[in-house]
Structures are given as C-alpha cells and as structure tokens.
Amino acid sequence: MLTAIDMERFNAALAPSAAALESMNAKISVRDFDFFYGSAKVLHGITLDIPDRQVTALIGPSGCGKSTFIRSINRMNDIIPNARAKGTISIDGRAIYSSDTDVVSLRRRVGMVFQRSNPFPKSIYDNIAYGLRIGGMRNRRELNNVVERSLIRAALWDEVKDRLNESAFALSGGQQQRLCIARALAVDPEVLLMDEPASALDPIATTKIEELIWDLKVNYTIVIVTHNMQQAARVSDRTAFFMLGRLVEYADTKTIFMNPKEKMTEDYVTGRFG
Amino acid sequence: MRRSADDRVFRITTGMFAAIVLLLVIGIGFELWRQSMLSIDKFGFRFWTGRVWDPVSGEFGALPFIWGTLYSSFLALLLSTPIALGIAIYISELSPGMLRQPLAYLTELLAAIPSIVYGLWGVFVLTPIVRKLELLLPESLRRTPFFSGPPLGVGMGMAAIILSIMVIPFTSSVAREILKNVPIAQREAAYALGATRWEAIKVAIGFGKTGIIGAIMLGLGRALGETMAVTMVIGNNPQISPSLYAPQYTMAAVIANEFTEAADDLYLHALIEIGLLLFIITIFVNFISRFFIWTTKQRMERPA
Ligand SMILES: Nc1ncnc2c1ncn2[C@@H]1O[C@H](COP(=O)(O)OP(=O)(O)OP(=O)(O)O)[C@@H](O)[C@H]1O
Ligand SMILES: [Mg+2]
Numbered sequence: 001m002l003t004a005i006d007m008e009r010f011n012a013a014l015a016p017s018a019a020a021l022e023s024m025n026a027k028i029s030v031r032d033f034d035f036f037y038g039s040a041k042v043l044h045g046i047t048l049d050i051p052d053r054q055v056t057a058l059i060g061p062s063g064c065g066k067s068t069f070i071r072s073i074n075r076m077n078d079i080i081p082n083a084r085a086k087g088t089i090s091i092d093g094r095a096i097y098s099s100d101t102d103v104v105s106l107r108r109r110v111g112m113v114f115q116r117s118n119p120f121p122k123s124i125y126d127n128i129a130y131g132l133r134i135g136g137m138r139n140r141r142e143l144n145n146v147v148e149r150s151l152i153r154a155a156l157w158d159e160v161k162d163r164l165n166e167s168a169f170a171l172s173g174g175q176q177q178r179l180c181i182a183r184a185l186a187v188d189p190e191v192l193l194m195d196e197p198a199s200a201l202d203p204i205a206t207t208k209i210e211e212l213i214w215d216l217k218v219n220y221t222i223v224i225v226t227h228n229m230q231q232a233a234r235v236s237d238r239t240a241f242f243m244l245g246r247l248v249e250y251a252d253t254k255t256i257f258m259n260p261k262e263k264m265t266e267d268y269v270t271g272r273f274g
Numbered sequence: 275m276r277r278s279a280d281d282r283v284f285r286i287t288t289g290m291f292a293a294i295v296l297l298l299v300i301g302i303g304f305e306l307w308r309q310s311m312l313s314i315d316k317f318g319f320r321f322w323t324g325r326v327w328d329p330v331s332g333e334f335g336a337l338p339f340i341w342g343t344l345y346s347s348f349l350a351l352l353l354s355t356p357i358a359l360g361i362a363i364y365i366s367e368l369s370p371g372m373l374r375q376p377l378a379y380l381t382e383l384l385a386a387i388p389s390i391v392y393g394l395w396g397v398f399v400l401t402p403i404v405r406k407l408e409l410l411l412p413e414s415l416r417r418t419p420f421f422s423g424p425p426l427g428v429g430m431g432m433a434a435i436i437l438s439i440m441v442i443p444f445t446s447s448v449a450r451e452i453l454k455n456v457p458i459a460q461r462e463a464a465y466a467l468g469a470t471r472w473e474a475i476k477v478a479i480g481f482g483k484t485g486i487i488g489a490i491m492l493g494l495g496r497a498l499g500e501t502m503a504v505t506m507v508i509g510n511n512p513q514i515s516p517s518l519y520a521p522q523y524t525m526a527a528v529i530a531n532e533f534t535e536a537a538d539d540l541y542l543h544a545l546i547e548i549g550l551l552l553f554i555i556t557i558f559v560n561f562i563s564r565f566f567i568w569t570t571k572q573r574m575e576r577p578a
Contacts, residue, residue, distance in 0.1 A: 131467035
C-alpha cells in the first residue's frame with residue numbers, strides 16, 4: 001500500500017522526467033502546487049520548471065501570489081500560522097515538502113533576499129558571519145575568508161573593507177541590500193530567491209543590484225520577483241506571469257515580452273493592464 | 275483652518291498637563307530637600323556612610339538602609355530576571371496562539387495584587403517554608419557568609435523572594451511587548467539563513483536587547499521603592515550583612531516604620547533625607563529604563 005509520503009516521493013521521482021520535456025536542467029520542479037492561508041486558496045495548481053543557473057523572473061499584479069510562491073521554495077511560509085501547501089516542489093529531484101526534509105538545511109541551500117533590507121543590529125562582519133556561525137564555523141581565519149569572498153561576490157567589498165566592524169545600519173539602503181545578498185551568499189546556497197530586491201532602492205543602487213544578479217547567475221539559480229517590467233526584461237532568462245494565484249504563462253523572457261501567447265500577458269507587460 | 279486650531283488647543287492642553295506632572299516631580303524633590311535640611315546640614319556626606327542609626331542620641335547614618343535596599347533589589351532581580359524573561363519568551367514565541375492572551379493577563383494580574391497581600395502571604399505561607407529550606411541547607415554552605423546566622427525565615431533572602439515575585443510582571447510584560455514588536459523581517463532573515471526556532475528567538479532578543487535591559491531596570495525601579503511587603507518580611511534590623519538569613523532593613527521600610535514615631539525635627543529630617551535619596555535613585559533608574567525602552571521602540575518603528 002502506498003502512503004502519502006510514498007506518493008510524494010513517487011511524484012518527486014517522476015518530476016525530472018516530466019521536466020525533461022520542457023528543459024533539460026531543471027533545478028526546481030513545481031507540480032500542481034496549491035497554497036492556502038487558512039481557508040483562502042491563494043495559489044492554484046502551479047506547475048513549472050526553474051532552470052539551473054539562470055535567472056527566472058516572477059511578474060504579475062499585486063496580490064497574485066508571487067511572494068507566496070517564492071517563499072514556498074524555501075518553506076519560509078512554514079512560520080505563518082495556518083498556512084498550508086499542497087502539491088510538490090522538488091529541488092534536484094527531491095521533494096522539499098516531504099516529511100523527511102530538514103527545513104534548516106533546505107534554507108541553507110536556498111538563500112533568500114527580502115524586499116526591504118533586513119540586516120541584524122550587528123557589525124557588517126558579524127552580519128555576514130551569522131549564518132556561518134550558526135552553521136558551526138568557529139575558526140576565525142575561515143570566517144574571515146568567507147566574509148571577504150561573500151562581500152566580493154556581492155560587489156560590496158571595496159566599499160566596506162575598511163569598516164567591517166561598523167554597524168550594518170550605518171550603510172546606505174543599497175549597500176544594506178547588497179550586504180543582505182552577501183549574507184545569503186556566505187552560507188553557500190545553490191538557489192537565491194529575491195523578492196523585489198530593488199523596489200526600495202534608487203535607480204543607481206538598482207542598477208548595481210541588477211548587474212550583480214547578472215554576475216551571480218554563473219554560480220546560482222536565481223528566482224526574482226519584480227514589479228518592474230524593464231528589470232524583468234533586463235535581468236531574467238525566463239519569465240513567469242502570475243495572475244490571481246495562477247500561472248498564466250511561462251516562457252523565455254524574450255517570448256514573454258515580444259511575443260506572448262496569452263492576451264493577458266501581453267496586456268500586462270505592455271502596461272495596458274487594469 | 276478650524277481643524278488646525280483644534281489641534282493647537284489639544285496640543286497646548288496636553289502639553290500643560292505634561293508640564294504640571296514635571297513641575298510636580300520637581301516640587302516633590304524640592305520639598306523633600308527642604309524638609310531634610312536639618313539632617314543635611316548636620317551630617318553632610320557622613321549621613322550616607324554612617325552605620326549607626328540611634329534616634330535617642332540623635333546619631334543618624336543611613337548606610338544599612340541603603341545597603342538593604344540595593345542588596346535586596348539586586349537579589350530580587352537575580353531571581354526575577356530569568357523567570358520574567360522565560361515567561362516573556364514563552365508567551366511571545368512558544369505558547370500556542372490560543373493561550374497567549376490568557377497567559378499575558380495572568381502574569382499581569384500579579385501586578386494588580388496589593389503589596390500588603392504579598393506581605394501577608396509572605397509572613398504566613400512563605401516564611402515557614404523558607405525556614406524549613408534554610409534548615410535543610412548543607413552545613414558547608416551555612417559556613418559561607420551568604421548563609422550565616424540563625425535560620426529565622428524572615429530576613430534578606432525572604433525579602434528578595436517576595437520582591438522578585440512582585441517584579442516579575444513588570445519585567446515580563448515589557449519584555450514581551452518588546453519581543454512582540456521585533457520586526458518579523460529580523461526573524462525571517464535568521465530563518466532564511468538556516469536558523470532553528472531557538473536561534474531565531476535569539477536574534478529577536480538581540481534586536482530588542484536594549485529594551486529588555488530597560489524592562490529589567492523597570493523592575494529594579496519597582497523593587498527599590500517597594501515598601502509594605504518588604505517591611506513585613508525583611509526583619510527590620512539595620513545591619514550590613516551579605517547573609518540571606520540576616521534580618522535587615524531597607525530605606526522604604528525604615529521610613530514607613532519610624533515616620534510616626536519621629537518625635538524631634540532632626541529625626542524627621544533624617545527620615546525625609548532617606549526619602550529624598552530613594553526618590554532620586556528611583557527617578558534615575560526609571561528614567562534610564564524608559565529611555566532604553568523608548569529607543570528600542572523607536573528603532574522598531576523604522577522598517578528594518
Ligand atoms: N500572511 C498572510 N495571511 C493571509 N493572507 C495572506 C498572507 N500573505 C499574503 N496573503 C494573501 O495572499 C495573496 C497573495 O499574496 P502575495 O503576498 O503572495 O502577493 P504578491 O504577488 O507578492 O503581491 P505584491 O506584488 O503586492 O507583493 C493575497 O491575496 C494576500 O492578501
Ligand atoms: Mg509580494
């Protein structure tokens with residue numbers, strides 16, 4: 001007899017072959033994924049494959065479930081009371097909602113950057129080192145190395161290398177956001193989730209973040225939520241258009257913006273929406 | 275136009291009330307000072323360092339009371355802080371949502387119990403128990419200065435226990451408020467880096483650290499000035515001793531006990547001078563604690 005967990009494993013095992021139809025190297029496979037806040041169903045049967053080491057943008061009108069979806073990928077929604085997920089999300093073929101998933105290690109593999117930068121009230125150094133320290137790294141030299149490497153990757157090193165012991169709150173908004181990116185990179189994730197990472201920033205800081213995303217995709221699978229169509233067009237390889245909790249269209253970014261199949265997508269990306 | 279005029283009237287009246295409160299505080303301080311002039315002039319600084327309190331010969335030294343107040347408050351915080359923070363953490367972080375409000379009300383209820391009731395409970399219920407415990411203490415510990423003297427039940431240790439219970443609701447409700455208001459983004463940042471629940475709680479505590487220190491100091495302010503319950507269980511004996519068994523005295527207790535007996539002016543002024551010092555200390559402690567709590571709340575309102 002098959003238990004629910006067996007079924008999930010079964011589904012997860014199937015996912016890669018299903019994914020193969022669409023893309024040969026899916027990092028994240030989502031199948032019939034529903035999400036509920038209490039009794040309100042906010043995601044309806046989402047199915048898509050997110051390719052490895054590319055940037056996938058999630059776009060759609062406010063309230064359509066982009067944040068809910070992206071937060072489902074590292075199970076950040078687990079901390080919301082009465083929230084419930086149904087269906088499967090697998091990363092490298094392993095179902096993350098199965099009962100044998102270790103959420104803590106999942107979140108270390110799937111980093112997240114939030115809409116508003118949220119540094120800890122600690123020094124720049126200690127912010128980056130936080131994830132390493134809770135992971136058990138104590139050796140000062142090792143810590144120094146990773147802190148430096150992460151800041152370099154987040155294109156922040158030159159600006160802060162002489163003030164690592166200053167409070168993170170002393171940085172500008174754009175720098176704080178890059179600090180948060182560096183903090184996420186420090187624990188060496190494979191996937192980076194970004195929920196409107198530049199929406200609170202000025203154009204120059206935004207450009208820096210976009211360039212950074214472009215550089216990072218060499219090593220990381222990136223999923224980014226954005227309200228800015230130009231941004232989605234500039235940084236992403238694939239774009240998923242959500243509306244009212246459903247995935248309307250998902251394709252190469254070029255296709256979505258130049259030649260969408262759905263009328264709704266076209267209306268939205270050309271700004272004729274609503 | 276009208277609305278802004280209304281606003282101004284509102285601002286001015288509330289401002290006036292605030293000013294009245296401030297004036298009142300200054301007035302009380304001034305009056306305490308004026309009414310203790312005799313003692314201030316006669317003893318000067320010696321008043322704070324003298325160990326002899328002898329109304330008959332007119333010799334007044336307040337050190338034993340200052341010691342008693344500070345020591346009992348310190349011990350009380352030592353006991354109450356971990357418990358109060360534990361309660362705050364449990365209610366705000368760990369308890370099931372349904373229990374949250376009832377538990378919060380329940381701890382706050384502790385603050386509503388009149389001090390005299392704590393005193394009575396201390397005398398009739400707790401003292402015999404504490405005395406039994408004191409008797410059970412191993413001989414090796416009894417030989418240390420912290421537990422020297424006959425086990426009477428009443429004394430410094432007993433006062434610290436009662437005080438700590440009275441302080442818990444203050445510390446825990448402010449600490450709970452602080453924890454509750456730590457931006458969710460802080461916990462999410464921790465979780466996103468692979469923090470466990472307990473590690474995320476530690477992040478929240480770290481964020482509210484200053485405010486939590488403020489909460490502890492608020493408890494201190496309360497403990498310093500507490501009178502009735504302490505008077506009933508501390509033993510009222512002006513001596514300076516580290517022993518928890520020793521009957522001692524506090525500033526508030528000596529004022530309450532001896533105010534009606536103070537026959538001559540110098541005696542009265544000496545008591546009021548103790549009041550003046552207590553007033554200054556508690557205002558200072560409260561000010562600092564409020565300041566810490568305020569700065570923390572300020573920081574939390576900024577989206578961080
Ligand atoms: N914690 C929550 N509890 C209950 N409902 C929620 C919660 N968070 C979001 N929702 C609801 O779920 C739906 C999807 O919200 P979500 O935040 O995922 O949308 P979004 O696409 O990210 O919107 P935006 O572009 O404004 O950020 C909305 O209807 C929202 O009201
Ligand atoms: Mg959102």
